[in-house]
Amino acid sequence: MNDTESKFPKPGPVAAIVVMAFELVMAFYGFSLAQYYLGMWGLVITEIGCLLIGLIAALVVGLDIKQMLPLKRIRVNEFFGTLMMWGGSLLCTLIINLALFSVFPGGITKNAELNDFTSTWPAGAALFVVSVMPAICEETLHRGFIQRCIMTKVKSKFLVSFIMALFFGLFHMDFYRFLGTAFLGGVMAYILCTTDNFFYNMLFHFVNNLFAEVISLYSANSLANDATNQVADKLSGVLPVAFGVYCVIGCVAPLLMLGGSMLLKGKRRLLEESKKKLIISIVAAIVIAAALFVTGCLIMFYFIYTGQMSGIMEGLN
Numbered sequence: 001m002n003d004t005e006s007k008f009p010k011p012g013p014v015a016a017i018v019v020m021a022f023e024l025v026m027a028f029y030g031f032s033l034a035q036y037y038l039g040m041w042g043l044v045i046t047e048i049g050c051l052l053i054g055l056i057a058a059l060v061v062g063l064d065i066k067q068m069l070p071l072k073r074i075r076v077n078e079f080f081g082t083l084m085m086w087g088g089s090l091l092c093t094l095i096i097n098l099a100l101f102s103v104f105p106g107g108i109t110k111n112a113e114l115n116d117f118t119s120t121w122p123a124g125a126a127l128f129v130v131s132v133m134p135a136i137c138e139e140t141l142h143r144g145f146i147q148r149c150i151m152t153k154v155k156s157k158f159l160v161s162f163i164m165a166l167f168f169g170l171f172h173m174d175f176y177r178f179l180g181t182a183f184l185g186g187v188m189a190y191i192l193c194t195t196d197n198f199f200y201n202m203l204f205h206f207v208n209n210l211f212a213e214v215i216s217l218y219s220a221n222s223l224a225n226d227a228t229n230q231v232a233d234k235l236s237g238v239l240p241v242a243f244g245v246y247c248v249i250g251c252v253a254p255l256l257m258l259g260g261s262m263l264l265k266g267k268r269r270l271l272e273e274s275k276k277k278l279i280i281s282i283v284a285a286i287v288i289a290a291a292l293f294v295t296g297c298l299i300m301f302y303f304i305y306t307g308q309m310s311g312i313m314e315g316l317n
Contacts, residue, residue: 081263
């Protein structure tokens with residue numbers, strides 16, 4: 001036991017950083033090449049690799065699996081709180097991605113290529129690999145081993161969520177998706193910190209990937225493969241307007257996130273919190289929601305007032 005402790009770090013931030021660095025090296029030199037040459041089979045290898053890294057790392061540093069992957073009784077309020085958090089997160093990531101694509105239109109083509117990547121397999125198999133496997137494998141490594149090690153020293157759930165957001169964004173190694181995936185990773189980390197039940201972050205990950213893959217499969221069936229670049233060119237012209245529209249639609253996102261957070265905490269913990277903190281949270285959510293709504297309306301009004309809206313709509317036809 002003493003020899004093991006002298007060779008390997010104990011469960012903590014150092015172990016988390018070492019494993020994360022190893023994972024990034026594997027993602028760059030191993031997993032990305034596997035996906036490039038083997039397609040969807042490479043993605044299967046990536047997910048299994050993440051699972052093995054998390055489990056082996058836990059074994060090496062002596063982290064108890066039950067502590068790393070705490071599974072408890074499912075509560076109705078926490079279940080629906082997770083779904084509300086996902087709904088709010090979905091709207092937030094759409095706004096983030098549209099803003100990024102408006103500045104860097106190349107992200108649209110990159111996103112279309114990802115859709116083509118998963119369409120090479122039958123729908124059922126693709127759904128399993130893209131939604132079920134990440135919810136188990138990636139979560140075991142990220143919210144499991146890495147987050148649990150960080151939580152041994154970092155007690156602030158917001159700081160833990162921020163750190164995990166950075167890690168999760170870096171793991172996907174995609175400039176265009178970094179902010180969106182980082183945001184999702186941070187929300188899943190927050191859910192685990194709040195509930196200490198590994199089921200809910202897996203549920204969040206599963207629902208998010210399932211929704212994205214269903215949309216992807218529908219798009220692949222609706223558009224000809226050789227028209228990917230043409231569609232990307234058309235969409236790039238409508239992005240500013242789409243950003244405005246989603247700001248208006250997404251103004252409910254802060255309220256969904258706040259409501260989901262309240263459900264996750266439950267009545268008892270909400271009553272234990274100070275009224276001042278609760279009021280500040282509600283006011284902040286309302287202010288952000290109002291800012292999104294006003295921003296979206298101003299953007300749409302600008303395009304309508306300048307007469308650019310009709311040209312954009314004609315370009316889509």
